[in-house]
Amino acid sequence: MNRRDFLKTTTTLGLVSSLSSVSGCIDVFRSYDERLKHQLNAVFEDKFKTLKLDTNKEELLTRLKNKKIIDSEGYILTERVQELALTDEMQAFENFYYTSTELDVYALSAHNQS
Amino acid sequence: MFIKDTQNKEYDLVIIGAGAAGITIAKKMAEEGKVKTLLLETGGFEFSETAWNLSNVEAEGHFDASHFRNHSQRIFGGTTSVWSNMSSMLEERSFINKEWPIGFDEILPFYDEAHDMIQLRDGAVDHVYAKFTERDVIQYRPYYKSYKRSTRFGEEFRDILSNSKNVDVLLNSTCIKVHQDNNQISNLTIRPTFQDKPDFTVKGKHYVVACGGIGNPRLLLQSSVASNLPVGNYLMEHPHYIDAGHIEVNIETLDPVIYTSKTIHAFALSDQYCIDNNVLNASISFKDHVSENRPLLGHKQECFTSIASMRTEMPALKENKVALTDELDNWGLPKVKVTLNFGYTDQAKDLWKVFAKELLVANAGRLTEFSHEKLYIIGGGHLMGSTRMGNNMKSSVVDGNCKVHGINNLYIAGSSIFSASAAANPTYSIVAFSLRLSEHLQTQVFKS
Numbered sequence: 001m002n003r004r005d006f007l008k009t010t011t012t013l014g015l016v017s018s019l020s021s022v023s024g025c026i027d028v029f030r031s032y033d034e035r036l037k038h039q040l041n042a043v044f045e046d047k048f049k050t051l052k053l054d055t056n057k058e059e060l061l062t063r064l065k066n067k068k069i070i071d072s073e074g075y076i077l078t079e080r081v082q083e084l085a086l087t088d089e090m091q092a093f094e095n096f097y098y099t100s101t102e103l104d105v106y107a108l109s110a111h112n113q114s
Numbered sequence: 115m116f117i118k119d120t121q122n123k124e125y126d127l128v129i130i131g132a133g134a135a136g137i138t139i140a141k142k143m144a145e146e147g148k149v150k151t152l153l154l155e156t157g158g159f160e161f162s163e164t165a166w167n168l169s170n171v172e173a174e175g176h177f178d179a180s181h182f183r184n185h186s187q188r189i190f191g192g193t194t195s196v197w198s199n200m201s202s203m204l205e206e207r208s209f210i211n212k213e214w215p216i217g218f219d220e221i222l223p224f225y226d227e228a229h230d231m232i233q234l235r236d237g238a239v240d241h242v243y244a245k246f247t248e249r250d251v252i253q254y255r256p257y258y259k260s261y262k263r264s265t266r267f268g269e270e271f272r273d274i275l276s277n278s279k280n281v282d283v284l285l286n287s288t289c290i291k292v293h294q295d296n297n298q299i300s301n302l303t304i305r306p307t308f309q310d311k312p313d314f315t316v317k318g319k320h321y322v323v324a325c326g327g328i329g330n331p332r333l334l335l336q337s338s339v340a341s342n343l344p345v346g347n348y349l350m351e352h353p354h355y356i357d358a359g360h361i362e363v364n365i366e367t368l369d370p371v372i373y374t375s376k377t378i379h380a381f382a383l384s385d386q387y388c389i390d391n392n393v394l395n396a397s398i399s400f401k402d403h404v405s406e407n408r409p410l411l412g413h414k415q416e417c418f419t420s421i422a423s424m425r426t427e428m429p430a431l432k433e434n435k436v437a438l439t440d441e442l443d444n445w446g447l448p449k450v451k452v453t454l455n456f457g458y459t460d461q462a463k464d465l466w467k468v469f470a471k472e473l474l475v476a477n478a479g480r481l482t483e484f485s486h487e488k489l490y491i492i493g494g495g496h497l498m499g500s501t502r503m504g505n506n507m508k509s510s511v512v513d514g515n516c517k518v519h520g521i522n523n524l525y526i527a528g529s530s531i532f533s534a535s536a537a538a539n540p541t542y543s544i545v546a547f548s549l550r551l552s553e554h555l556q557t558q559v560f561k562s
Contacts, residue, residue: 039413042413043412043414045409076412078411078412095483096362096482097470097481097483102411102412106409
């Protein structure tokens with residue numbers, strides 16, 4: 001096993017162990033809002049703040065729910081974001097290309113900070 | 115063995131030029147041990163400005179003259195004395211599309227031995243590309259390098275030629291004219307490169323011109339050989355758009371297909387996509403030195419973050435060419451002018467977007483916009499196609515066996531025979547085609 005595989009295996013084992021002992025338990029008691037907020041915080045980056053300017057939080061939430069990106073328990077379905085990538089318009093933001101759906105997620109993550 | 119003069123010996127085979135192609139063929143003749151062969155080279159073992167000046171050209175278009183000079187070395191080993199050793203096979207697509215007059219299966223078996231000669235890392239033959247997504251649009255298609263820093267043919271194969279009983283090597287000797295007598299080459303006029311000695315004649319039964327992408331058409335044009343053929347036309351290069359943008363590559367998605375990290379990582383378009391959309395190929399390379407967790411498709415994923423450079427295939431255009439001018443050089447030979455224009459930045463920009471979209475769809479990464487306004491475009495020094503292979507005498511110079519149309523005993527080796535360039539560095543294929551030509555000479559031409 002090379003160093004990279006070794007690190008990957010040990011990291012995965014550590015993650016599994018901590019998830020089952022702590023995070024997993026916490027997640028069970030999270031409300032819809034807490035769960036969604038937690039996921040949006042995890043993906044937020046400072047540069048996404050400018051996305052707030054042209055977007056409305058409620059409209060983003062509605063759109064992402066309608067697209068089945070956010071489910072009824074407040075989970076962001078990243079597989080669904082990928083599924084839509086094929087048909088989504090590709091948009092440039094801060095020079096990088098994004099799918100329109102993921103930009104909505106990042107815009108919502110920025111609204112979530114306030 | 116290395117000789118000082120030929121003593122008027124007549125050879126079975128005379129090879130003009132000791133670069134990747136010429137040395138490969140001479141090595142095969144040495145291993146076979148029967149065909150009396152002479153390998154001629156303008157330069158010697160050491161770099162010489164005098165010899166190198168014989169590669170001077172005038173230039174028009176995207177490059178200045180130094181570009182062509184830099185990639186036409188006159189030294190034993192040729193341009194492998196300076197190459198960066200990046201290797202990738204040609205793509206099957208251009209063979210399927212009949213751009214080549216032969217099938218891909220006719221060249222594929224020779225990559226194995228070429229792989230060993232260049233001392234490439236494992237994978238260059240059997241892990242040429244890998245799919246990482248269900249969609250057949252882009253692939254992981256890396257460039258392989260050798261175990262060493264670079265394989266210099268002049269150093270690697272000097273001993274085998276030095277010890278050969280049937281292969282003579284004459285350095286510091288420049289072929290200035292190939293003499294055609296009807297449908298035969300009768301002899302060559304050779305000029306000592308450094309000494310003020312008279313020209314002399316070399317005779318062979320068969321000849322291989324292996325002087326590089328500029329040198330091959332140059333010699334034929336200066337000799338008025340094959341003047342009924344489009345010698346010098348259809349010159350190709352690989353436009354390199356250096357630091358055309360940045361890329362984030364999802365490590366988890368790519369991990370299963372990255373066979374070894376000892377490669378130059380790259381994505382390329384699939385053959386099928388190029389065929390379906392009638393586009394030429396392109397390749398985007400990236401590095402794996404830095405990784406960060408980046409937001410990708412709604413969550414943070416571990417990605418390599420790297421600058422991204424793009425190289426694109428060029429079409430074979432008649433107006434890109436090597437041609438003679440009316441002026442004479444110091445040796446009294448017509449000067450050469452090279453005209454080469456890329457003109458493919460718009461296509462490169464469009465294809466970049468295809469890569470950007472497909473990386474997202476595959477959860478494989480993210481590209482920035484193509485930084486076309488501040489683009490730094492260079493060539494790879496890959497001078498190809500100037501005596502291209504084909505069946506039609508109006509649009510090609512050599513046939514499927516690298517023999518010049520209409521001349522019974524003249525062959526051409528090197529990247530000048532390429533009918534299509536793919537998005538692949540050429541040397542690996544130069545060696546493979548030279549091995550194929552060697553086999554043809556040994557089994558068909560010298561079989562008796």
